[in-house]
Amino acid sequence: MVALALPAFGALVAEPLFVMADSAIVGHLGTPQLAGLGVAATLLTTAVNVFIFLAYATTAAVARRVGAGDLSAAVRQGVDGIWLALLLGVLVVAVAVPGAPALTGLFGASGNASGYAVTYLRISCLGIPAMLIVLAATGVLRGLQDTRTPLVVAVAGFTANAGLNLALVYGAGLGIAGSAWGTVTAQCGMAAVYLAVVVRGARRHGVPLRPDLAGIRACATAGVPLLVRTISLRAVLVIATAVAARLGDAEVAAHQILVTLWSLLAFALDAIAIAGQAIIGRCLGAGDTDGARAACRRMVGWGTAVGVVLGALVAVGRPLFIPLFTSDPTVRGALLPALLVVAVTQPICGPVFVLDGVLMGAGDGPYLAWAMVGTLAVFVPAALAVPALGGALTALWWAMALFMLTRLLFLGARARSGRWIVTGAVRE
Template identity: 80%
Template structure:
């Protein structure tokens, strides 16, 4: 009667240590990545408004192109972690190499598509005549770094699957520092202008990819894993990633619809919406770090044929998600007088922002559950269910959001619709986790 609670407490402490050891470095790496664009914006902004506008348009296209392929990290993490759990490190690294080869092929295809269509893409975004030339220049040069960034995604997935989130943190910090130094040197020292910023970013991205490849190649040689491309393995990686691609596109559609609806409300509303979305994304990094830990840990347990261990860590991670959401929501409310003036001094925007911000704060525990269960199911390789669940969520959200301005609702009503979207996601993911159908043990799903 006394031993059981002690054992349960010990298990919880073990899970907590694993979650923290993986989530904290993952959070650092996630936060470091957006700093690339911040550095570019700060440096290019001093060149002039047309250059900064061109950078903004090109960066939006580039970030979309890269984020669409985030499945390279997620699917690779799950597959590698299963092999690690099964005790087969050579096969784990071999699985990771398939993801890296897929990343190179996809990156080459994106570059081949972007280079000739860059002017059309920039024009489709409505760039002004003064900003368009700078946007085209930045887009064409920076697109050359897309293969490297996709390799970074896939290699990050390999290391996460190997239960290593520290190396991605170190590489991200190094890449950020090199990117900043190169941008200053090439933009101002060499006088290359916005082209120098693009080249600096490409060089930094390629350096990050090389650093990852060195780590992966060393691991492959140490464990006798082949580095050659395996067509069957590459096809399998693509098939595993396809459902996650559908999920990602559906989620981006939700965000695009929300921004489009806010834009129809007026300048103050869309400005306030952009601020809230930035804060929402920042909090998502913290919650996504826990989800990344979930992907790696769940995959390992399932690969080791430990179904009960997977259930236990899933329950513990949900508790982490709820607690993290409560803390983030409380911080958002308490700190709002401090950070809101940093974003805008316009009282109209502030007045529009504050009630919607309260809705976001209240919904953070829901977001915590969503991110954690999303990571758990990704770690289990349950991509098809995640795709269908996100399509259902989009089908529910889209008409509700589009009706907000028709019914006279404002930005607060729109963010209630976003909360509905997250609630639908939570329900679909919770039902799946309760069913136990995601628990498929073994080295492969």
């Protein structure tokens, strides 16, 4: 578990650092630019992460085949997932680029912030096919029990992204557009590296690289429950940003920083979940139900402990890292109390992310979809009540805490039931 989780931790932390670097660099251009980035980044991450099943479903499916001893079928599954990622990426670009003004307008941000949001979104959308290929290829390698290669690629990608952003935003004077171009370039470079690794593995195992329509269709069908689950999850984040935008530019700018930090913490906790996906999938593929149960218990314990530590670090470090993102005293004032809510929520987030990974590794997508829709039904009225009752950003983040607590109740009940334990190379 540790051998898989530690490299996964580094790779997952590097991913939200892309947005964190953009936020830190763009934040010093001004509050309207940071607010525009907040809206555009929410739409961009939604457009990409709604297809997170490309990584998660691929990890579980490949790991099951590895556990059953069929490496060729495992790699074939991965190649089909990458073709599906490319097709979905092209479709998203075709919709998002011309629709950028209408999409950003849904958030109700000010005219200044909306203009910057459209600029960033239109450029950054061009990198979506590369981002989806990275997701699918990462899932292949995780399923093959390789989390070190994604770590190397993610760290290199983050380093390139930060350097390009600084050079283009300030050196070339491109402003927020430079930040978007830097991120697109870094993501395309990462996709090229992953493709080279997967192609080499396919040739080693004699797996053809041409698209297989039946295999692509099977990948898409298997991903539908996780797609529903992810759409519901992203709806929570989009609604939260829309509520923050209606509270004012300072509030949505502060909210963007909070979401960035939240994502960083979530991906850190998700490292244990990634190990869970690979280990649980392999155990169930090999018919080892006792090993799957034991791994689940250990990972929940580790997730809770890591959540407590992260929460303490956020609470203590609040005054230290706020200046990294903004010099606006109004934004800082909104951030300080809301960060305390983020800190308090982390011990709940730990087991939530771990159990999410365990059930994904088991291929329990239908339950995850149903549970997330139920959680969304609890969150929406709580979030919409914040502006209606005159609440501030801190109240919105208490609604986020309620969201995580509801997820814990759903996932904990499923884990205790044992109904997720289904063995075999393919979950029937």
